[in-house]
Amino acid sequence: MPHALLSTKFGTCGIAWNDAGLTGFQLPEETEELTEQHLARKARSQLAAEPPPEWVRRVIARVQQHLEGQLQDFAGTKLDWSRVTDFQQAVYLQAQAIKPGHKKSYGEIARLMALGNEAARAVGVALATNPWPLIVPCHRVVSAGDKMTGFSAPGGVRTKTRLLALEGAELLSE
Numbered sequence: 001m002p003h004a005l006l007s008t009k010f011g012t013c014g015i016a017w018n019d020a021g022l023t024g025f026q027l028p029e030e031t032e033e034l035t036e037q038h039l040a041r042k043a044r045s046q047l048a049a050e051p052p053p054e055w056v057r058r059v060i061a062r063v064q065q066h067l068e069g070q071l072q073d074f075a076g077t078k079l080d081w082s083r084v085t086d087f088q089q090a091v092y093l094q095a096q097a098i099k100p101g102h103k104k105s106y107g108e109i110a111r112l113m114a115l116g117n118e119a120a121r122a123v124g125v126a127l128a129t130n131p132w133p134l135i136v137p138c139h140r141v142v143s144a145g146d147k148m149t150g151f152s153a154p155g156g157v158r159t160k161t162r163l164l165a166l167e168g169a170e171l172l173s174e
Helices: 032-043 054-067 086-096 106-112 117-128 156-166
Strands: 002-008 011-018 021-026
Touching (some): 011 032, 011 054, 021 032, 086 117, 106 117
Antiparallel strands (some): 011 021
16 A cells, blocks of 8 residues: 655655555654654555555645644545444544534543443544544544543644644643
8 A cells, every 4th residue: 555745834744545545644753754654554555656646635735734724624534444443433433523623522422422431441542543643633532621631643642732722722721
């Protein structure tokens, strides 16, 4: 499967795809090399020999616009769902329904899935393995107390807070 790197205001991101849809997305690491290595490992992909197809180029342009502050809604982006379990897909669809500038808690997502608060941890585990951060906006999911916890993408909670601030979400300080 191919992947490509893209320059953004946040740094170099990576995107991988196949005919079924996106197979991976990588937020910027400390270096472009690390970004590519982590994407290649997670998406089991290699640098594309040819330019990405038009539909991928449109996603790339939207990612660049989003990270410049021209907020985008990535719901409906073509994703290769075969890479995740049915439970993960259900969680990711709930996350995609959260619009820029808004947040939900892990427990709220569990309740929306008719699972109850006790499933909040399972929702968190699913989001921690999200192959498409930003496209599936796991950064918009916070703790019940609205704290910035658990973000497995590069930069951790700092990146999560940075993305939420870019999107105009209300952030609480201690």
